[in-house]
Amino acid sequence: MAAVEISNIKKSYGDVVALSQISISIPSGAFFTLLGPSGCGKTTLLRTIAGFHQQDSGGISIEGKSIEHVPAHKRDVGMVFQDYAIFPHISVADNVAFGLKQRKAGASEIAERSEKILKMVQLGEYAKRMPHELSGGQQQRVGLARALVINPKVLLMDEPLSNLDAKLRVDLRRELREIQQSMVITTIYVTHDQEEALAMSDIVCVMYGGIIQQAAAPWEIYNNPANRFVASFVGANNFLNTEKTDAGISLPGSSVALPLGQKLANGTKFVAAIRPEDIAVNDNNAGPDAITLEAKVRQVNFTGREMNVAAILPSGEEIEAITHPSEAIVALKPQDDVRFSFPPHKVKLFEPGVTGARLQ
């Protein structure tokens, strides 16, 4: 039985449709991430599950029970807030104990469980502190402890790491994942950071415009994007416009045919996507079956592990390659001629439009 079952949820704010026909089934113990750009409806969905507002239609059930008529304060879902929302007027220990007190737990039980959970988030010594005496990352962990201590059936997190700096974010996401795995707690996590989503999740659910674009394991999302939106939002990608002609489909400047079902009509427009890390720069070993495009360098950036070569194709389209750093590539200057090559099977085809469907 799925831990959380969402069926056909709709929600509008006046004219703005925030969610349309959302259906999700989340297996027990999974780390499930809602990923999408700002305004796509992630927070709305999460808050609907928490009960902070009512959906227009559709149902939610947790562990098989519909929660439609359960008010927010009785839903037993834990929530970690983006802005921490640690009560600033009470100590760390009191923050953690807050939910237990509401549940009328005994004093000794409260003390014991609070202590245990604070140790788990490595804040054992901070129990007596006031929230303003903690750093951002520590506050975030208090928020997590406060949500976990009540043994919620589901843990909800709305961009819990987005206010932290880069290094801390990476550390905390590991910790979060470890705690989630050790407690085996079903988690719904909201983020707009694709790297975070890929790195943490069992299932990534990409949303756009209130609609689910794809829900799958990270590897699948990255390597088999269901549509152009997913391909562009998750990881970097080059999109080149092309068209089916009598000769089949190829890219301007190259005669190598792109793989494609032959059923399509002549004149149909497509978008070919190729990930920058799949492109080789000035690769003399590229065989005749590789697609090879000539371009002019716009800028070359060294970023440590990688080199980033941005160039302009004769068509005026911009194309970018990411390669291992090498002295030869570092030496490239703007306006130099450059040759990009990549195997045709790495190219994916989509229908035009932001959410154009995947072909093949």
Added chain:
Amino acid sequence: MAAVEISNIKKSYGDVVALSQISISIPSGAFFTLLGPSGCGKTTLLRTIAGFHQQDSGGISIEGKSIEHVPAHKRDVGMVFQDYAIFPHISVADNVAFGLKQRKAGASEIAERSEKILKMVQLGEYAKRMPHELSGGQQQRVGLARALVINPKVLLMDEPLSNLDAKLRVDLRRELREIQQSMVITTIYVTHDQEEALAMSDIVCVMYGGIIQQAAAPWEIYNNPANRFVASFVGANNFLNTEKTDAGISLPGSSVALPLGQKLANGTKFVAAIRPEDIAVNDNNAGPDAITLEAKVRQVNFTGREMNVAAILPSGEEIEAITHPSEAIVALKPQDDVRFSFPPHKVKLFEPGVTGARLQ
């Protein structure tokens, strides 16, 4: 002659030493970046050059002239602010013209130069707009135009991109670099983002604790860090503790000797650094001259272009490898045994301590 010559600058705020003994010489036309963690004194140094506060000792000269007794409003250095600092009550054109008016330029000259510079930052049509009608990136460019139009001897920028979102940041850093190169203007740029520093600069100057750790070209900084701090702050790195014994230096769990001058005394402690991208995971082709370490997986994260394998060595030290994604690595689970291998010549040795010096 260097465009900017900073000699022996010291500056304290009460007990806090913000800058100690800073000496820098910046060649004319260079893009010079101050890189360092929060609180290392970057802003303090920049503001000292701009004249917003007085150094305790030491001198600054621009184009050979000391500016010690020149008040801030007469220094002729352009500045681009992190929070844009566009005058909100006057139009874009008036913002750009502000500095020229202070210099009592004629009306026609003002109009001409403002127009030219606005075109250069691609805001030609926005001259009449009020600042609040512009996006963050556009405001940033107004700030740039306003600083450039007075033909400053030096251009200062304090984290000008840090308030923008990730995608725009990458776009704007390309544009910034292009404009700087086309105008050949000496630029001092402050950032704490090492990727940004590497990608944009002619010279990167890494600061820590008010002291310059290393100033060199990006490639040099990444590949030849002068001390442990630079090695850890620029790019990712694994640091493993070791010690010189009679047998020479090797890592615990491996018998392959690390390259090193033989002059050092037995018992001396070192830190061996290996970049995660130099480590191969479960590589069956690793030869006997490669260093091979056994470890237990802690977490495996897929981030799209890369896989991140964090593991624990028998010594309890943590080690991380970054590799190309592969199904085999995706399949790794926590607690699995894993074998890390890397060539000894990729290992760098440092003295212990945060800023331990490079050996060899």
Added chain:
Amino acid sequence: EGSVVVYSAAPEQLVEALVPLFEEHTGIDVELIRAGSGELMNRLRAESGRPVADVIFSVDGTVIDFSSELFEPYTPTEADAINPALSPSENWVPFTAVVTAFIVNPEALGDAEVPTSWADLAKPEYEGLISMARADQSGSAYIQLANVLQVFDTEEEGWEIYRGIFANSVLSTSSGAVPRFVNDGEQGVGITLEDAALRYKLGDAPVEIVYPSEGTAIAPDGMALVAGAPNADNGRAFIDFMVSKQAQEVVVEVGRRPVRTDVEANEALIPLSEVPDAQYDFAWAADNRDRLMDEWNEILFDLY
């Protein structure tokens, strides 16, 4: 022809009627400061180094006698026409006779009878029904105090009665508010001035004027020239005008008793001869002021 600065404790309607007349008559501009007599004396004292005012107008004479160093004696040109009984002091010139009276609103009295004497007011049935101004803030209230002390056989008896009245009273910060409260029915009896009560009566308010049977103070309101007055001549002209027949007739119109023997009182009032006269002793009131006020303060401290 210049101006004159007048510190006045006179009721609004008197000032409104007289000042424009004076200005018209003499061409001198009047600058008027209105306040209670206590406040005015404070100001005069504060300003004594460099006086601002020329004349103090319509305050209780004892107040002037009490601080006579602040003033310069002056005899008006028509001094002869003034009733000598109303002119007991060299220090000041009488301007009008002020008669203490009760203003009574029978509707607001509840079960209590309309009081007819000071002794009545001390009876317990008037508890909380009497409105009275503070003797330390209002000149007329001080007169009332001295009045009560003078009409009984001994001063002790007077204090006994006064204490009773005090205990029954609600103190008001100003004498002007006393008849207002009675008019509004907030209180039943007000100890006030005859002319103030008369104005309400003339306005058809449900009030009566009662003169206490033991005797009531018929006190001249005084005016005096300020020592070192910046416009001393205009000040004298002001004083002269205020005792003139023309001015005194206006005084009568607004309900005050004239000081001149050749001007008749307002017909809505009973003749002065029928008012029970307490033969109010100004000199005694002035001489004993410190002592009486100390005693008054003690009562205040006791009661509250």
Added chain:
Amino acid sequence: MSSTTLSGPAPRFRLPGFWTCVTIAIAAILAIFLILPITSVFVISFFDARTGEFGLSNYVQVLTRRFYTTALWNTVIIGTLSMIGASLIGIPLAFCTSRFRIKGRAIVATFAVLVLVSPPFIGAYAWIMLFGANGAVTNFFGNFGIQIPSVYGIPGIVAVFSLKFFPYIYLMTESALSTINKSYEDAAENLGCNAFQRFYKVTLPLVFPAVSTGAIICFVLAIADFGTPAILGRGVQTLSTIAYAQYTSEMGGTPTMAVTISMLMIAISMAALLLQRHIMSTRRYASALTNLPVKKSLPMGRSVLVHAFCYGVVFLAMLPSFTVLYTSFLATSGPVFSGGFGLDSYARILRDSPQAIMNSFTFALIAVAAISIASGLISFIVVRRDNAVSGTLDLLLMVPYLIPGIVMAIGFVATFRHPPFDITGTALIIILILFIRRLPYGVRSTTSILRQIKPSIEEAAVNLGASPAKTFATVTVPLMMPGLIVGAMMSFITAINELSSTLILYTARTITMPVLIYVQVINGEFGTAAALSSLLMVSTGICVFIVFWLSDRKEAAFV
């Protein structure tokens, strides 16, 4: 290279900068017009009222005589109860208007502000006209045999103060409630709190700083107000009525006891303020505003209740103002209302009081001009120059809030009646006291807007070649303008309504409307007093409107 350095300009003496000069000037002004008068009053309180000997005898007297100690208790009780009463009205009202959709919320807020700025003193009489022994409302209910509780005595005073001062709590709490991070409340709900638990366990503690600041203001004002207890007290003495009575006593002389009592009042206010600061210092509430609260629509039944409460409260609080307005249009015959309506009262004030009307506007406008200039400069020093002087300035500007006007005025008289500062009796002394007493309103407004202006904008101007003075004039001032205007309006409103200090300083030439209203009221001349008050309310109302129109956080500008 080194040769260039050598030929550089030799170190030379630098003139004190623009801001250093301004700081010195401001410090001098505050020292002369704020510290000096207060010190001289303070000194007076140590000279025995009778003997003139130096010592603590006045304080001993005040702290041992039953008369004074009773008054002290009355004061503390009235202050505390009024503060509680105002909180009991203000907090629920703020909660309703910030959390529920209220039709005409702007009207509620406007009335609340108008209550704040209604003319002083006359309100208490209006209450008597309504709820006195023979008041209109009392009689109305009396007809049905219903006995209305007395408006007199401590309960009446507390009720009137609660209704008069609740807007401070309401406005401050409202603005805090609408900027509180909603995540806190969500978190509480998520952890199992129902609506009521959420309010008292989380929301209320979070707005404590605002609530307590509002409460302190109520407390300070309630203990300093002498008009209401004097009129409604019926024998209840408070420190303020005694101080005023002593000052205006016939006996004259140095107002030693009045001053001593005032010092006691200041000490009580100060103690209350320090207590609040102490409580606040242990908490810190900064939080990001990522999740703004939303206003809920209520179901019909509850919505009606909430609306009735909101409108009921402000209507009740506005009653005295309405009464005054109504009274001003009654026909009069002498002091008695002769029945029917008429414009007699207005005709009379136009005839008799043009001087007072002129004065009021002239003084307030001049004072406000000075306040605007000074507050612009002061706020720059306080906000931008982080040094000992700026900290002291900030603290010093709290002082006028705590010092009753009467004390300030006594201080002015004591200080400025000797050459070379002999300005008693002039318009200048009134303008100066208005300036010093209302300066904090201007500074507070400009300070808060300046805090929102990033310093980098000014640095940008300097960097582009503008001198510090020029930067202030061309960049800072235009950006501060909304705050300057709101501050100017606030100080204008409060300056034109100022009574307690001008009452002591005015002369014939410098009488103002509130003073005239006071004089008229104590003389029983209600009609003209009401007409003058109405005039004052209208001009104040216009300013309120302008502030509403200009300021973002509307009502919040008033506290």
